[in-house]
Amino acid sequence: MDDGTFTDGVDRVAEELARRTAMFGRSLHIRTVDTGSCAVCESEIRLMAAPHYDLHRLGFFFTPAPRHADLLLVTGPAVRAADTLLLKAIDATPDPKVVIAVGACALGGIYQEDELIHGSVDRVVRVDVSVPGCPPSPLALLQGLLVAVGRLQERAQAITLDLDAETNR
Amino acid sequence: MAFWFYRGLRRGIVTTRYPRGRPDAWTADLPTPPAFHSSRLTDGLARGLAEACPAGALLVENDELVVDLGRCTGCGRCAELGGDAVERSGEFELATAERARLIKRVPIAGARR
Numbered sequence: 121m122d123d124g125t126f127t128d129g130v131d132r133v134a135e136e137l138a139r140r141t142a143m144f145g146r147s148l149h150i151r152t153v154d155t156g157s158c159a160v161c162e163s164e165i166r167l168m169a170a171p172h173y174d175l176h177r178l179g180f181f182f183t184p185a186p187r188h189a190d191l192l193l194v195t196g197p198a199v200r201a202a203d204t205l206l207l208k209a210i211d212a213t214p215d216p217k218v219v220i221a222v223g224a225c226a227l228g229g230i231y232q233e234d235e236l237i238h239g240s241v242d243r244v245v246r247v248d249v250s251v252p253g254c255p256p257s258p259l260a261l262l263q264g265l266l267v268a269v270g271r272l273q274e275r276a277q278a279i280t281l282d283l284d285a286e287t288n289r
Numbered sequence: 290m291a292f293w294f295y296r297g298l299r300r301g302i303v304t305t306r307y308p309r310g311r312p313d314a315w316t317a318d319l320p321t322p323p324a325f326h327s328s329r330l331t332d333g334l335a336r337g338l339a340e341a342c343p344a345g346a347l348l349v350e351n352d353e354l355v356v357d358l359g360r361c362t363g364c365g366r367c368a369e370l371g372g373d374a375v376e377r378s379g380e381f382e383l384a385t386a387e388r389a390r391l392i393k394r395v396p397i398a399g400a401r402r
Contacts, residue, residue, distance in 0.1 A: 251384045254363055281324045282396065
């Protein structure tokens, strides 16, 4: 982006931004935890770092260790064999932490509870934010992250699936 | 290299927010949960939809179709089966701090047969 009309008012914006981010407020690090997902959720999570979505511009970063993480993205239907790793990851994450359940499996869809699978993540750990989708697109994940840190209003309440009710209003 | 470094120091970092205004046009192609025309939903149709849903996201309860958006995979089988009563909602920004907000109730208001 070269100098031109684009830079109009940039200094003002930059000043404001510097003030706002003085304490690096609401910028955080993410660790993903896979509890038996098919890896498509992971694929979409990885895509958030691609230039088109670029989650780093919003102050989010991936970290390889839960000890350095503020936020856990938990995918998969909570396979019982993954209990230990999930609970260890939760324990290792310092407080305050946010747990986001990602994808339909993690929210109770597709898989029923049986001797191998819990069926949804919230049966094992406390879930703070749910991000539906199979898989959730990177945009949906970004929205989930911003909702989790309180930078965006959630829309779920306002959505109605009754098209006739919408037209009547 | 040094140019961009000093430029960054001088101006600070300016980035865009989460999609400004409307999301991109291609988001219309995303697999999204269904939306229903309640006046065209009959009891039989609703039960058929609930049975066809592979994710267990649809449930008929009294005179209502209960849709769990959290479970929905957006596969579109209900939209295929439901004819003009079911469409794709186009909603993908569904993240919520309250799981119960993802459970939607649609009245089954179609003609009794």
